[in-house]
Amino acid sequence: MNANEQWLLSPPRTDAAWLAAHWMPFTGNREFKASPRLIVGGQGAYYSTHDGRRVFDGLSGLWCSGLGHGLPEIAEAIGRQAAALDYSPAFQFGHPLSFELANLIVERMPAGLNRVFFTDSGSEAADTALKIARAYWRARGQAGKTRLVGRAKGYHGVNYGGVSVGGMVANRKTFGQGIEADHLPHTQPPAGSFHRGMPPAAGAHGTALADELLALIQLHDASNIAAVIVEPFSGSAGVVIPPVGYLQRLREICTQHDILLIFDEVITGFGRAAAWTGAEAFGVTPDILTFAKQVTNGVQPLGGVVVRQDIHDLFMDQGGPDYMLEFPHGYTYSAHPVACAAGITAMKLLARENAVQRVHELAPHFEAAVHGLKGARHITDIRNYGLAAGFTIDARPGEPARRPYEIGMAMYRKGFYVRYGGDTIQLAPPFISTTAEIDRLVAALGETLQETA
Ligand code: PXG
Ligand code: PLP
Numbered sequence: 001m002n003a004n005e006q007w008l009l010s011p012p013r014t015d016a017a018w019l020a021a022h023w024m025p026f027t028g029n030r031e032f033k034a035s036p037r038l039i040v041g042g043q044g045a046y047y048s049t050h051d052g053r054r055v056f057d058g059l060s061g062l063w064c065s066g067l068g069h070g071l072p073e074i075a076e077a078i079g080r081q082a083a084a085l086d087y088s089p090a091f092q093f094g095h096p097l098s099f100e101l102a103n104l105i106v107e108r109m110p111a112g113l114n115r116v117f118f119t120d121s122g123s124e125a126a127d128t129a130l131k132i133a134r135a136y137w138r139a140r141g142q143a144g145k146t147r148l149v150g151r152a153k154g155y156h157g158v159n160y161g162g163v164s165v166g167g168m169v170a171n172r173k174t175f176g177q178g179i180e181a182d183h184l185p186h187t188q189p190p191a192g193s194f195h196r197g198m199p200p201a202a203g204a205h206g207t208a209l210a211d212e213l214l215a216l217i218q219l220h221d222a223s224n225i226a227a228v229i230v231e232p233f234s235g236s237a238g239v240v241i242p243p244v245g246y247l248q249r250l251r252e253i254c255t256q257h258d259i260l261l262i263f264d265e266v267i268t269g270f271g272r273a274a275a276w277t278g279a280e281a282f283g284v285t286p287d288i289l290t291f292a293k294q295v296t297n298g299v300q301p302l303g304g305v306v307v308r309q310d311i312h313d314l315f316m317d318q319g320g321p322d323y324m325l326e327f328p329h330g331y332t333y334s335a336h337p338v339a340c341a342a343g344i345t346a347m348k349l350l351a352r353e354n355a356v357q358r359v360h361e362l363a364p365h366f367e368a369a370v371h372g373l374k375g376a377r378h379i380t381d382i383r384n385y386g387l388a389a390g391f392t393i394d395a396r397p398g399e400p401a402r403r404p405y406e407i408g409m410a411m412y413r414k415g416f417y418v419r420y421g422g423d424t425i426q427l428a429p430p431f432i433s434t435t436a437e438i439d440r441l442v443a444a445l446g447e448t449l450q451e452t453a
Helices: 003-009 029-034 072-084 096-107 122-139 160-165 207-220 246-256 278-282 309-317 337-352 355-371 402-414 435-451
Strands: 039-043 046-049 054-057 113-119 147-151 181-184 225-230 260-264 288-291 303-308 379-385 388-393 419-421 424-427
Touching: 054 435, 072 337, 096 113, 096 303, 096 337, 113 122, 113 309, 122 147, 122 160, 122 225, 122 260, 122 288, 122 303, 122 309, 147 160, 147 207, 160 181, 181 207, 207 225, 207 246, 225 246, 246 260, 303 309, 337 355, 355 379, 355 388, 355 435, 388 402, 402 419, 402 424, 402 435, 424 435
Parallel strands: 147 181, 147 225, 225 260, 260 288
Antiparallel strands: 039 046, 046 054, 113 303, 288 303, 379 388, 388 424, 419 424
C-alpha cells in the first residue's frame, strides 16, 4: 500500500482542535494549524502530502536524508534490531552495534580523529563537544581555559552551550544569559557578491576574518580560551561558505595558541560538501568534530563527537581507578541500538551508492543552475557549495522574513519543498537527485520569485 492509498483509507485529521495538542518546533504554529501541511509518505526524492500531492524534497528533509526516503535496507535493519534488542542500558553496558558504527565513522574521518562519543542529536553533539573541550584542559592542569569562541551567524543547535556559542540572533535573544562566549565575525560576503563556491581570499574576506581570533586572544589571553567552534560552512544562516584560506588560518592560530578547534559538521558530514566531511572538503583537520543528521540518513535520531586519540587518551590516563568514570556525561539514548542499526546501514549505503562521487558530479550542474537565478526578482545574493545553496531575498520594509515565507509556501503548492528562514531560501537536494530534477526545482524557484510581490 503506498502513501496515497493509505491516505484514502484513513485520512489524517487536520482540524485545529486536533492539531492544537502538539506545540511544534521552529514552526509558526498558528499559521500551520490554520493551513496544515502534513507529510504522510516519502519515497526517493519525493514526499507525499495529506492532500494527495507529490512534492520534491528540496532540502533532503532537514539536511539529513541525502539518500532519499523509504530505503528498504534501513527499514529492515531497524525492524530486525527492534525485535532482537530494542534497548540496552547506555551506561556501564554495551551492545555490539555501537562499536561497529564507531569504526565505520572513524574510517571516514581525517587522519587522527578516531574516538567517537555518541549523542542523539546535533544539539547534544555540540554541547558534548564543548564539555569535552573544557574537561580536556582541566585534565591537563589548565582549569582556567574555559572560554568558548563561536561565530556570528553560527548554528550549533538549541541547547544552552550551542545557543551561547551560536550566532543566530533569533535563537539567542529570547532566552537570557547563556554560558560565557565570544564570537568571531561571520564570513558572509556583502549582498551582490554572487560568489560561486568559496569566496576569494583577497581583502576583508580572506584570512583577515580569521585573524579576528588574535584580537580575542589579546583580550582574554589564550590561557583562558578552551576552544573555537565553527561550521565548515554554515547551513542554517543561509549557506555561508568560508573564504579561501580562512579555515587554514583559524587552524594555524588555534595550533599556535593551544586552543582546540571544533568543526560542527552536523550538516557537512557526510557527503553534502562533495566529501565525507567538511574537513576533507576544505583540507583542514579540527581537533574535535561533530556529526548527526546524515549518519542515519535522518531515519533515527543519532549524533556524535569524534576526537583526536590523544584527547581521548588524556581522559583515560587521568581517570583514576579503572572502575571510575573518565567523563561524567552521556544520554539515556546515547548509541541507541535501533539508531545504531540505522547508522550502520546508512554509512554502508552512502559508500555503496557512491554518495560523495554523486555530489561531486552534480555540484557543477547545481552551481550553474542556482547562479542562473542571478538577476531574478528579489534575489540579492546566491551562495553555494557541494549540494547546498542559499539565496538572500530582498526584504519588505520591516518584514525581512515575510517574502521567504511566501516563496516557501508558493513552492510547496507547486510541488517543491524548500527551506525558508530569516531573509533566506535554502536548497539542499538529495544526493540521488537527477540533473533534470535540479533544473525543475530551480526553474520553479525562478518562476515563484517572479510571481511574488
Ligand atoms: N549544528 C549544526 C551545524 C546544525 O546545522 C545542529 C547543530 C543541531 O542539530 P539538531 O539535530 O539538534 O537539530 C544543526 C542542525 C536549517 C536547519 O534549515 C538546520 C538544522 C536543523 C534544522 C533546520 O538550516 N541544523
Ligand atoms: N531528566 C530526568 C529527571 C532524568 O531522569 C533524565 C535521565 O535519566 C534526564 C532528564 C536526561 O534524559 P536523557 O538521558 O534522555 O538526556
